[in-house]
Amino acid sequence: MRREYLMALGLSLGPAASNGLARFAFALILPAMRNDLDWTYTQAGQVNTANALGYLAGAAATLALIDRVGARRLFNLGMVMTAVALIASGLVVDYLLLLVLRAVAGIGGAFVFISGGVLAAGIGDGDPRRAAQAIAVYFSGGGLGIALAGGALPWLFTIYGDGGWHAAWLVLGLLSAACCLGTWAAARAVPVRPRSDAPSSLSSARWSLARFRWLAAGYLLFAFGYIGYMTFVMAWMAEAGAPATRMALAWVVLGVFTACSHRFWRRPLAEWSGGRPMAATILVVAIGAALPLLGASLPLMLVSAVLFGGAFFITPAAATAFLRKSLPREAWGRAVAVFTLLFAAGQTAGPVVAGWFADLGGLQAGLAVSAVALLLGAGFALMQQETP
DSSP states (O other): OHHHHHHHHHHTHHHIIIIIITTTTHHHHHHHHHHHHTOOHHHHHHHHHHHHHHHHHHHHHHHHHHHHHOHHHHHHHHHHHHHHHHHHHTTOOOHHHHHHHHHHHHHHHHHHHHHHHHHHHTTTTTOHHHHHHHHHHHHHTHHHHHHHHHHHHHHHHHHHGGGGHHHHHHHHHHHHHHHHHHHHHHHHHSOOOOOOOOHHHHHHTOOOGGGGHHHHHHHHHHHHHHHHHHHHHHHHHHHTTOOHHHHHHHHHHHHHHHHHHHHHSHHHHHHOOTTHHHHHHHHHHHHHHHGGGGOOOHHHHHHHHHHHHTTTTHHHHHHHHHHHHHSOGGGHHHHHHHHHHHHHHHHHHHHHHHHHHHHHHOHHHHHHHHHHHHHHHHHHHHTOOOOO
16 A cells, blocks of 8 residues: 555656646736736736646547557656657747647646556556545645645745746746656656457547546536636735735645645545545635635635635546546547547636636636636536446
């Protein structure tokens, strides 16, 4: 069990880099880039949308490649792509080039997130409870990246002002490169079954998305809703006049509770039936996302960070655990990739729609759209039943 936990912990550095550093830390950099480069909220949302489009393309590529290339190779490739794209983002100022680099980071992030999830699902020697624990540990690793970014980046802007965004991207890139050391070692240690071209293997890999339609609908709305909060919540605090120390504290709390979230959700993931685990996680995320609508005081933002961080990385874990339980092993990679395509589609639209509402009615309007989408997603996920 200790060895399995260490393998899952090593793999979890993948989400720490691909999500915590490469995707979500943009919320900390956004206020400085928007001021320094004179962006609108819609333009800022488009930068995150470029990352989401890259993620969408990466998910589609993973769907085509994972059975041929293997999860381990895609996982390692994605880690390298992520680190290189982050470092390069600190060396450019051109808007279009930044969009391209964000897209590259998104492609690498999809390789990491999907392939790492498949590797984590293989831990546990076929025991669903142990596998669910490994999956939860893996996905909650994104919290480490969030906490690292929250502890480092606001201080850079305190020292260097808005122009410190260049250094911020470089710091994120170097941290991602450091994560590669742990992920490579963990990926090598995870047992991976040899790929088979036998007709029986291909037959068992067939599956129908229709069986998971309510879970898929909930996941799509979750992706649409959560990314609006993660894109603009720091801008909301900055607009309300919060100092860098308060923003750093809220972001670190978000990351710490994300990193620890697998401990809160072990039993629901392993024991609850149907879409209940996913519905519960999305509902908690929705409450956390809605709290900033009441104000930007530190106590309110800390409670928001605790609730949001304590559940939002468990939603992908709930989806992966349900697919693992419902499908033969040969179908896991493709099923996770298809769900990630839906996820990527939702988070592609989320930042632009939230940004558009923010430009029309202020950041509060953009955050409200995200919270409503999350509540709807929880309702859809709750309707998913166990599949035969």
